[in-house]
Amino acid sequence: MDNVKGILFSLGDARRPLHESAVLVEDIVHTQLINLLQQASEVSQMRGARVISAEDLIFLMRKDKKKLRRLLKYMFFRDYKSKVVKGIEEDDLLEDKFSSGTNKRQKIAQDFIASIDQTGELLALLEDDEIDDVKQERMERAERQARMMDSAQYAEFCESRQLSFSKKASKFRDWLDCSSMEIKPNAVAMEMLAYLGYETVAQLVDLALLVKQDMTPKAGDPFSHAISATFVQYHNSAEMHVAGQTASMKASPDSPENTPPPTPTPPSTGPQLFGKIQSGTMGNGSLGQESSKVKQRKRKKSTAACGGEAQSDAIQPAHIREAIRRYGNQIGPLSSYTSAYRRNGMMFLAC
Numbered sequence: 001m002d003n004v005k006g007i008l009f010s011l012g013d014a015r016r017p018l019h020e021s022a023v024l025v026e027d028i029v030h031t032q033l034i035n036l037l038q039q040a041s042e043v044s045q046m047r048g049a050r051v052i053s054a055e056d057l058i059f060l061m062r063k064d065k066k067k068l069r070r071l072l073k074y075m076f077f078r079d080y081k082s083k084v085v086k087g088i089e090e091d092d093l094l095e096d097k098f099s100s101g102t103n104k105r106q107k108i109a110q111d112f113i114a115s116i117d118q119t120g121e122l123l124a125l126l127e128d129d130e131i132d133d134v135k136q137e138r139m140e141r142a143e144r145q146a147r148m149m150d151s152a153q154y155a156e157f158c159e160s161r162q163l164s165f166s167k168k169a170s171k172f173r174d175w176l177d178c179s180s181m182e183i184k185p186n187a188v189a190m191e192m193l194a195y196l197g198y199e200t201v202a203q204l205v206d207l208a209l210l211v212k213q214d215m216t217p218k219a220g221d222p223f224s225h226a227i228s229a230t231f232v233q234y235h236n237s238a239e240m241h242v243a244g245q246t247a248s249m250k251a252s253p254d255s256p257e258n259t260p261p262p263t264p265t266p267p268s269t270g271p272q273l274f275g276k277i278q279s280g281t282m283g284n285g286s287l288g289q290e291s292s293k294v295k296q297r298k299r300k301k302s303t304a305a306c307g308g309e310a311q312s313d314a315i316q317p318a319h320i321r322e323a324i325r326r327y328g329n330q331i332g333p334l335s336s337y338t339s340a341y342r343r344n345g346m347m348f349l350a351c
Contacts, residue, residue, distance in 0.1 A: 010160035014314035166194035207323035
């Protein structure tokens with residue numbers, strides 16, 4: 001769980017992500033990877049293989065060229081890191097990158113893609129050096145995030161950016177319950193699954209931050225009150241109760257904020273209402289003090305009901321659920337028939 005919280009922080013969430021959000025993200029990633037493993041197992045059986053290998057995962061990702069290109073680059077850097085660890089000279093790292101025996105991951109990917117690619121589009125991804133817009137946006141977000149940090153916060157941020165699901169391979173295998181599978185993934189496939197798990201968290205954060213931005217009320221926006229029904233549905237009941245209290249207080253004609261200015265003639269609405277109006281008509285200074293006291297009471301009630309963390313800039317579970325709803329929403333006359341990647345009512349984020 002702490003590992004997921006650290007990854008969320010490194011990708012743009014608050015320094016102390018909400019526990020509920022981390023639990024939800026972990027559950028989504030686990031579900032996605034288990035479903036991916038099941039599909040990879042089916043592909044492996046069709047190939048007549050005894051293990052789930054990199055070829056099976058590449059085959060599942062062949063339709064999303066951007067994510068496949070990202071995965072191929074990851075495999076290239078894994079080979080590069082292996083060479084550096086083994087002490088190979090820099091000149092040898094860049095020459096003949098596909099024929100060298102140390103480039104086993106790239107060699108596997110190249111051979112398999114060549115066997116299934118009839119148009120050459122997938123093979124072109126191996127040599128594609130185009131800038132990844134999604135990666136670039138994440139790097140810019142991390143740079144903006146680091147600007148506001150002191151030395152201690154930046155050190156924690158750097159440690160969080162080094163976290164991944166592949167740090168502890170044995171625990172990752174147990175988390176995916178690979179021991180109970182008839183066809184088990186090999187080491188390279190586990191590396192790819194760990195990478196895809198991290199990419200799933202990154203995509204969840206990307207989408208949740210967009211939802212959070214949409215849900216933030218903007219001054220002068222006539223549609224700021226129009227919040228998605230799904231967002232409201234998954235909100236904490238305590239939050240909704242406090243929001244209802246706040247709305248009723250603002251709508252009350254007897255509140256100090258909506259009390260009309262004093263008039264020379266007393267109103268003819270009875271002594272009870274007259275007393276209420278008189279209590280709020282002690283001049284502009286008193287009116288400002290009353291208003292500030294009411295706002296302070298609102299803040300205290302909201303903090304007590306929602307907790308201190310709910311008032312922070314952390315991603316809320318409602319943001320994540322709304323992001324999943326938007327990502328899985330198909331638009332068009334054939335939307336009900338475009339569910340090739342849908343499992344358990346959720347679109348695949350990894351591929």
